[in-house]
Amino acid sequence: MFPKCCLRILTLFQLTTYPGQSVVDPIPLNWGDADPATRGPVLVSRSGDTLKKRNAMGAHGGSYSVYNALAIAAGDLPPDFRPDFENTQPTFNFAQQAAWGNPDKIVSMDPFGHDIVRHFSKHLKAGLDVRPTIAITRANMRVAEISEAVQKGDLKIDGDIVIDSTGDVRVTKVAVEPVWYLPGVASRFGIDEGVLRRALFEHMGGSYPELITRPDLKVFLPPIGGLTCYIFGPPERISDPNVRLAVRVHDECNGSDVFQSDICTCRPYLAFGIQEAIKEAQNGGSGVVIYFRKEGRALGEVVKYLVYNSRKRGGDTADKYFQRTENIAGVRDMRFQALMPDILHWLGITKIDRMMSMSNMKYDAIVDSGIPIYERVPIPDGKHPTNSLFTLTNSLRRNDPPRFPSRN
Numbered sequence: 001m002f003p004k005c006c007l008r009i010l011t012l013f014q015l016t017t018y019p020g021q022s023v024v025d026p027i028p029l030n031w032g033d034a035d036p037a038t039r040g041p042v043l044v045s046r047s048g049d050t051l052k053k054r055n056a057m058g059a060h061g062g063s064y065s066v067y068n069a070l071a072i073a074a075g076d077l078p079p080d081f082r083p084d085f086e087n088t089q090p091t092f093n094f095a096q097q098a099a100w101g102n103p104d105k106i107v108s109m110d111p112f113g114h115d116i117v118r119h120f121s122k123h124l125k126a127g128l129d130v131r132p133t134i135a136i137t138r139a140n141m142r143v144a145e146i147s148e149a150v151q152k153g154d155l156k157i158d159g160d161i162v163i164d165s166t167g168d169v170r171v172t173k174v175a176v177e178p179v180w181y182l183p184g185v186a187s188r189f190g191i192d193e194g195v196l197r198r199a200l201f202e203h204m205g206g207s208y209p210e211l212i213t214r215p216d217l218k219v220f221l222p223p224i225g226g227l228t229c230y231i232f233g234p235p236e237r238i239s240d241p242n243v244r245l246a247v248r249v250h251d252e253c254n255g256s257d258v259f260q261s262d263i264c265t266c267r268p269y270l271a272f273g274i275q276e277a278i279k280e281a282q283n284g285g286s287g288v289v290i291y292f293r294k295e296g297r298a299l300g301e302v303v304k305y306l307v308y309n310s311r312k313r314g315g316d317t318a319d320k321y322f323q324r325t326e327n328i329a330g331v332r333d334m335r336f337q338a339l340m341p342d343i344l345h346w347l348g349i350t351k352i353d354r355m356m357s358m359s360n361m362k363y364d365a366i367v368d369s370g371i372p373i374y375e376r377v378p379i380p381d382g383k384h385p386t387n388s389l390f391t392l393t394n395s396l397r398r399n400d401p402p403r404f405p406s407r408n
């Protein structure tokens with residue numbers, strides 16, 4: 001028997017929907033259409049009139065959607081709150097790229113999610129809860145290693161990108177929440193869409209039953225972290241094939257990136273990538289650093305620290321390291337890179353002249369998506385902490401031999 005409180009909840013809330021129900025009248029969402037008006041907005045809200053008009057599952061905010069729910073439960077946020085988007089427009093208007101209308105090139109983000117006020121104003125005026133999934137702003141960045149490079153003369157002060165002797169750097173920042181087009185995601189991984197939907201439903205604790213009850217809903221906003229793109233130099237240069245481009249695709253490592261722990265090369269590689277991106281921009285090219293929230297090889301910090309303990313106690317050898325990771329997590333690495341190139345296509349990148357990475361996983365994903373990489377740049381000797389030498393060796397062993405294409 002259900003407790004009375006649970007029975008009351010079941011009678012008050014629509015836990016799931018099915019095609020043909022009276023509460024189902026979704027606005028068409030034609031993923032991959034180049035015209036945003038024809039493509040349609042992404043609607044996931046369950047409040048008010050939007051419940052009927054929903055054409056997607058999940059919630060805005062990625063992993064922060066849980067905090068949003070908690071704020072509503074605590075009474076700090078009205079459940080029917082609607083954002084005021086006045087003066088929130090992008091600080092740079094990216095030209096629409098061919099990939100925005102290609103359902104095969106972009107499957108993990110909404111290519112029109114940065115300018116919903118312009119593209120979907122009629123839906124907003126009709127009272128529908130359309131929300132951005134991309135935000136673009138300008139800022140100054142200060143990184144200790146960059147300031148040090150300026151002091152040493154390794155980076156020049158140009159007053160435009162590197163502003164002054166403090167090492168402050170001007171950047172354009174693009175924040176992206178995940179928006180998954182499920183048929184496209186399934187295709188990237190070479191699996192059936194039904195298998196994907198069932199796995200997401202079952203192994204996320206049954207949190208999104210419409211994954212299996214609403215096969216007509218093809219878009220899912222998963223509760224995971226997104227990415228931030230840092231652009232050095234004029235943003236319009238990124239998509240210019242005549243301009244050299246330097247790129248660092250970086251996966252989150254809180255311990256190293258923020259707290260500078262000495263057990264891995266993550267922060268040194270990130271700082272090196274930023275420096276090289278700045279140099280390329282100062283030389284008339286463009287530089288991009290893309291930061292993905294995939295902590296601990298997407299295994300999380302708890303698993304990562306357990307592996308660290310085992311590594312320190314069991315001997316630093318590659319075979320033991322990977323065996324223990326697999327024993328603890330079931331897999332060596334869950335940073336599947338199949339979805340990673342989407343942001344590159346959204347930016348209009350058609351080639352990468354220099355990539356600060358020796359990861360074959362990243363290289364293969366980018367090149368297989370149709371973007372050639374002409375040079376791969378390893379972290380220079382002397383830039384990595386002593387305790388990270390094993391991690392560096394691991395990386396090279398996993399990715400050996402690196403592949404270098406020609407420009408021809």
